[in-house]
Amino acid sequence: MDTQNKIKTMILKESETLELKKSTSELKEAIISISSILNKHQKGEVYFGIKDNGEIFGQDISDTTLREISKTISDHIEPKIFPKIEKIIINKKSCIKIEFHGKDMPYFAHGRSYMRVGTENKQLTVKELENIILHKNKENLRWDNQVCEKASLKDVEKEKLLTYLKKSGLAYSSIKDSLERLEVLSDKKILNAGVLLFTKNPRKFFKSAKLRCAVFLNNDSSIILDRKEFEDDVLSLIQKAQDYVLEHINLGMKVEGLYRIDIPEINIEALRESIINAFCHRDYREYESVEVAIFKDRVEIRNPGGVYGDITLDQILKGQAPVERRNPLIADLFKRISFGEKWGRGIKLILSKEPGTMFKSFPNGFITIFKRKETTKKSSKNKGVGKGVGKGVGNLSVNELKILDLITENHKITKKEMSRILTKKIVEYNIESLKFKGKLRRIGPDKGGYWEIIK
Structure with a gap:
């Protein structure tokens, strides 16, 4: 009785989670609305006997009516859902209320998938459907939190682990306990992120765990002056990438007192942030490595894997992007030792230090481009x-x-x-x-x- 009294005073209006139907003659359309709402909000309500403007119309309802609704939902929505279907009285008129919920997206109605947009049901494109599936399985599809079956605790280099723990302010007890505390161990098996940071030779397990660097004579790659490849743990590779760039770009100089201070033509903070981003956010499923390419007019930091998730580079540059990380475990391990800004804020830091920096994102790669500066005139201050x-x-x-x-x-x-x-x-x-x-x-x-x- 209390429920009926509440409904008497309720004003119903269609929304992204509420659908109103005049009668069960619109059951097929209601089935589409249910799947559409589930794909967007994972729960919602449908009423029969109410016009879409909220006017209570009512309809004849029997036990057979309720069973037919239940059977139709069961037959035409996949995966299966188990809604609550009941007869209610609103303003002395009989109506049907269906409450439903589910998190097993995507849901299909009559073999097609829809998404709720306002009060409309929009049929999903193949790409949109693919994104729902990827989002649903994001944790399972991640690379950094997967077990590396070939690696064992014997592959961990204790000195690397001790160095990391000292930087992060954590005490060492044992290799096993330390890895568990860092959440890179599962049932005595090392996760991929742990292999990258703490094993003697990560490339033994992942061919992509390397760094390629090159210096070119001109503004194209036709003549190579120097080329090197490095294999090591990911933290060491970050340092080697930075050292390589600083070794091959121009250094400005100034003297403070009796000491010379070197000033690289590219800001070190911006350079380091771009290198950290490359290793942190790259796609480790791709065989290609992180690359440093030094040209006469620019320096490029390249990594496999473009901008991750449903966001765009333009959204990141405008500060409109929600946080989506391809390798959240690696990012958290970096954060413990103050390696890198949050995704999006790192680009903001780079631009604050090097305003002329450009970024390019492709489906299979991301490039940070630093403009090299003109050689300055000699200064008597550098004597x-x-x-x-x-x-x-x-x-x-x-x-x-x-x-x-x-x-x-x-x-x-x-x-x-x-x-x-x-x-x-x-x-x-x-x-x-x-x-x-x-x-x-x-x-x-x-x-x-x-x-x-x-x-």
Whole structure:
């Protein structure tokens, strides 16, 4: 009786979770609405005997009517649901109320799938249906929280684990207990994220666990000056990627007191954040590795796997994107040791430090592009740097400084002798660069001549 009194004063209006039907002659349409609401909200209500404007119309109802509704729902909605179907009285008129719920999306009505949009039922496209299935199975489809069947506790390098625990402020008890505390162990089996961070050789288990770096002569990849590949745990690879870039880009210099301070042409915080993002958010199911490509006019940080989830790069750049992470366990492990910002905020940090940075996202990859800066004019403020070669050097790369140091020690040193320390291409490229910048010139022939550093 109380329920009926409440219904007497209730004003019903169609919404994303409520559907009104004049009579059970519209049962087929109601079935579609039920599946549509389930796919959007996982629960809802349908009333028969009420017009879509909320007017109570009523209808004749028998036990057979209720059984037929139940059977029709059972026959035409997949997966099966078990709704509550009851006869109710509203304003002295008989109506039917159906309450339903379910989380086994996607639901199909008469063999098709729909999504509630306002008070309408929109048939889903193949892509939209695929996204629902992926979202539903997101945890099962994740890579970082899966067990690595081939790895065991014997593969864990204790020193790597101890270093990580110290950085994260956690105490060490045993390898097993420590991994369990970090949530990278399941039934004595190491999860993929744990293998990446703590094993002796992660690439033994995952061929994609590597870093590729290259320096190119011009603005394209036609001539390679240097190329290296690194294999290690993911934290070490992040450091190696950063070191490689800093070794091959220009360094500005300033003197504070008696000390020289190097200023890379690309902000270190922005560079490091982009490298961390590449390893944290990459798709580890893809065979390709994270790549660092250094061109004459730019530096690119590339990783397999584009922007993850239903968000777009444009939404991220505008700050409109909800947090969706491809590898949340890896991200949490990074966060414990203050590696990286939250997804979306990392890009904001990069842009705050390097406003000209560009980003490109593809279905199978993501690229961060830093513009390289023009070499600045020499400055008298840089006197007294290094071994006497740093006077007014302006912006020079690490390799250029190495060559100047070698020449300072032996001004008759040959390119061949330098190539025993650096590669032939690096020597040739950087000597030409130093000549172009007005820092170096050759006096006399190749044999019998010498180098002169221009102060």
